[in-house]
Amino acid sequence: MQTPVRPLNLAQARDPDFQAAVARDSGQHLASCYQCGNCTAGCSYTPDYDFPVHQVMRLVQLGLKESALSCRSIWLCATCQACTTRCPNNIDVARVMDVLRHMARQAGYAPEPGVKTFTDSFLASVAKHGRVFEVGLAAVFAIKSGKPLQDAGLGLPMLTHGKLSLTPHEPEGNGKAEVAAIFARFDRVAAQKARAHSPGETPGNGKKGGGE
Numbered sequence: 442m443q444t445p446v447r448p449l450n451l452a453q454a455r456d457p458d459f460q461a462a463v464a465r466d467s468g469q470h471l472a473s474c475y476q477c478g479n480c481t482a483g484c485s486y487t488p489d490y491d492f493p494v495h496q497v498m499r500l501v502q503l504g505l506k507e508s509a510l511s512c513r514s515i516w517l518c519a520t521c522q523a524c525t526t527r528c529p530n531n532i533d534v535a536r537v538m539d540v541l542r543h544m545a546r547q548a549g550y551a552p553e554p555g556v557k558t559f560t561d562s563f564l565a566s567v568a569k570h571g572r573v574f575e576v577g578l579a580a581v582f583a584i585k586s587g588k589p590l591q592d593a594g595l596g597l598p599m600l601t602h603g604k605l606s607l608t609p610h611e612p613e614g615n616g617k618a619e620v621a622a623i624f625a626r627f628d629r630v631a632a633q634k635a636r637a638h639s640p641g642e643t644p645g646n647g648k649k650g651g652g653e
């Protein structure tokens with residue numbers, strides 16, 4: 442079923458610095474978007490988005506940070522880059538969506554809790570084993586999402602056909618330590634950014650699902 446497009450609330454407070462922040466983090470010239478809609482026309486997820494991708498771009502241009510960061514679209518985006526390849530102004534739209542996801546996460550928004558739960562479980566598995574341990578990931582995700590049997594019908598045939606292993610296959614040599622170093626570096630940078638954030642800043646509606 443098609444998701445209804447969310448009405449645009451132009452009365453909400455605008456953040457005059459929002460476009461510049463997204464432009465800085467994405468490296469894209471957002472003002473050059475002239476709303477042709479080519480990105481939306483090529484996006485397979487448009488029927489599921491609450492804001493089509495060209496409208497997400499518009500939200501950013503208008504500084505409507507609350508709507509941009511609380512929308513479902515940025516979490517459903519598959520980073521397929523169809524929008525990027527179709528943009529006549531060479532805007533890496535998929536990169537913009539990626540940056541918005543990061544910003545939304547940092548601000549505590551999680552309008553699609555299942556996506557956040559899966560991402561958290563995936564990253565925890567990689568951090569622990571150096572690469573993803575599929576059976577462990579599926580088990581943790583099933584428990585955390587409150588749907589313990591949701592993938593049982595898939596898991597059993599995959600196990601019997603040898604597509605899944607009951608034990609983790611960790612990288613050989615220094616691989617696990619190298620992956621751990623990446624996570625440690627991320628934690629350091631995230632802590633630095635958190636310290637740099639204004640302590641009074643609080644996100645609005647549509648947020649929370651337990652930030653990082």
Ligand code: SF4
Binds near residue numbers: 525
């Ligand atoms: S990258 Fe995301 S927004 Fe762009 S076309 Fe693919 S799914 Fe749609």
Ligand code: SF4
Binds near residue numbers: 494532
């Ligand atoms: S294709 Fe490019 S210019 Fe057209 S609406 Fe999308 S981002 Fe804007």
